[in-house]
Amino acid sequence: MNMLNTIIINGMSFSLPLFIMAIGGIYSERSGVTNLALEGLQGVGAFTGALAAYIVGLKVGADSRLPQCVAVVFAILGGMIYSLLHAVLCIRFKADMVISGVVINILAMALTAFLTKSINRTVFGAASNKFDLGVLPRITVPGLSGIPVIGAFFTNVYPFELVIVIIAIIVWYLLYQTSFGLHLRAAGDNPASVDAAGIDVSKIRYQAVMMSGALSGLAGICFAYSISAKFSSDIYMGYGYLAIAALIFGGWKIMPTLGACLIFGFARSAGYQLVQKLGLPSSYSDLVMILPYVLTLLLLIFLAKNSQAPRALGEAYDKSKR
Numbered sequence: 001m002n003m004l005n006t007i008i009i010n011g012m013s014f015s016l017p018l019f020i021m022a023i024g025g026i027y028s029e030r031s032g033v034t035n036l037a038l039e040g041l042q043g044v045g046a047f048t049g050a051l052a053a054y055i056v057g058l059k060v061g062a063d064s065r066l067p068q069c070v071a072v073v074f075a076i077l078g079g080m081i082y083s084l085l086h087a088v089l090c091i092r093f094k095a096d097m098v099i100s101g102v103v104i105n106i107l108a109m110a111l112t113a114f115l116t117k118s119i120n121r122t123v124f125g126a127a128s129n130k131f132d133l134g135v136l137p138r139i140t141v142p143g144l145s146g147i148p149v150i151g152a153f154f155t156n157v158y159p160f161e162l163v164i165v166i167i168a169i170i171v172w173y174l175l176y177q178t179s180f181g182l183h184l185r186a187a188g189d190n191p192a193s194v195d196a197a198g199i200d201v202s203k204i205r206y207q208a209v210m211m212s213g214a215l216s217g218l219a220g221i222c223f224a225y226s227i228s229a230k231f232s233s234d235i236y237m238g239y240g241y242l243a244i245a246a247l248i249f250g251g252w253k254i255m256p257t258l259g260a261c262l263i264f265g266f267a268r269s270a271g272y273q274l275v276q277k278l279g280l281p282s283s284y285s286d287l288v289m290i291l292p293y294v295l296t297l298l299l300l301i302f303l304a305k306n307s308q309a310p311r312a313l314g315e316a317y318d319k320s321k322r
Contacts, residue, residue, distance in 0.1 A: 003277065007269045008152035015265025016164045017222035022243040022250070022257045023171055024215030030175070030252055031208035032188040032201075034314040036101030037086045038216050039240025040108030041079045043233065045217020046224045047112040048078025050131040050231030051119065057134065068136060071221050072163065079217020080210050082108070087209040091202050094316035105240070113233035130232035136160070136225045160222040167218070171211070172254050184208055188310030191317040201317050216240070237289060245296045251307045260299070264292040 021038055028035035053071035060066050086104050089095040113129065120128045139162075141154035175181040184204050186194045191201045223239060224231045242264055250257030271288030 003273050004149065005152040005155065007266060007273050008149075009156050009269075010272070011262070011266040011269035012153065012161060013158055013226045013265075014268055015261045016161050017219040017226070018239060018243050018246065018264060019258050019261040020164045020168060020222075021216045021219035021240065022247045022261060023168060023254055024212035024219075025244055025247045026250075026252055026254060026257065027171070027175065027184070027208045027215070028212035029247070029313055030188045030310055031184050031205045032191060032310060032312045032315060032317065033087070033090050033205050033209050034097035034101065035086065035209065035212055036098055036244065037083070037104040037108075037240075038212065038243050039236065039238070040101075040105035041083050041086075041213045041216035042220030042223070042240055043105075043108040043112050043236055044082040044220075045075040045079030045213070046220030046231055046236075047116065047233075049073075049075025049217065049221035050133055050224055053133055054131040067134070068159070068225070071133070071225075072160070072218065075217040075221035076214045077217070079213040079215070079220065081213070083209050083213025083216075084206075086213075087206050090316065091205050091209075094318070097314050097316075109233055116231070116233060130230045132230050133225055135229050158222070158226055160218075160225065164218070164222070167215070168254070168258075171215070175254065180204075180207075185310075187317075188312055191312050191315075195317070195319060201319070205317075216243075219243075238293065242292055242296065245300070248307050248309075249299050252310060263299075264295060267291045267295050 021042055024041070025035050025038050049071035052074035053067040056070045057064070057067040082104075086100055089100045090097045116131065117129050120126045120131075136158055138156040138158055140156060144154040145151045147154075175184065183194060183199050184207075187201050187204045187208075194204070195201050219239075220236070221231075224235060228235050243261075246260035246264065247257045249260040268288065268291055271291045272285060275284045275288055
């Protein structure tokens with residue numbers, strides 16, 4: 001396998017979970033709720049999914065694909081339920097949305113680390129800070145995988161990449177082609193007009209934040225499988241903030257956000273391949289981890305000023321003041 005194909009394969013396995021998490025952020029922020037909590041939502045979602053998969057795996061054995069399916073379902077549910085904390089604080093109690101997001105991230109990191117160690121020690125009798133998930137098998141599409149360059153997109157694909165593509169199409173349609181999506185986008189631009197039309201702004205925002213939790217949880221378990229085949233609280237390195245940067249650069253629109261996520265993913269993958277190609281010490285691989293963040297700074301400098309945020313983003317809606 002040549003270097004370009006490897007960059008594409010590894011880049012896509014990173015870009016797509018980042019993309020689906022960014023879509024979750026788009027849903028939340030297009031409804032008017034600033035969501036810096038994506039990092040924490042993916043962490044709790046991944047913890048919930050990994051714990052469920054680990055328990056099921058002990059029952060059915062390592063050869064079964066059931067634990068992976070269970071992991072995805074519970075990761076989505078875990079992220080969705082945890083996102084309600086951010087929704088209640090911001091919508092019901094009108095807390096500062098930025099502070100709420102930061103606190104939820106910190107709480108998620110501490111909580112998942114504590115629970116992972118405690119559950120391993122008390123339930124499974126193991127002194128461990130992780131849940132082993134096992135290696136996820138990859139899929140190669142016959143015929144299409146043989147096409148030069150393009151075939152790399154159909155080679156050694158994780159099953160979750162296909163799931164993400166399908167879900168991304170569904171949520172794109174929901175946001176742009178349905179009345180729900182229209183109301184959601186209007187809630188982030190002019191919530192008073194949405195309220196005047198007899199539509200519950202708070203309900204829409206709750207649903208949008210829960211959607212961000214569900215998609216972030218899905219991203220979290222995908223990262224857990226693809227990056228280390230285990231869950232531990234230290235496998236996330238700012239991916240939630242990368243997703244936020246991507247959606248800002250994409251102007252809170254889904255397709256441009258996909259482009260930003262692909263840039264981050266391919267930069268990360270190309271950096272690793274460059275280190276290996278040049279025969280540099282393994283310590284340089286750690287340095288490569290900063291490439292997406294360097295790109296974030298550069299894009300922030302040159303492109304973010306052209307991004308147009310929803311007009312009511314970050315503003316708690318008070319129906320009594322309409």
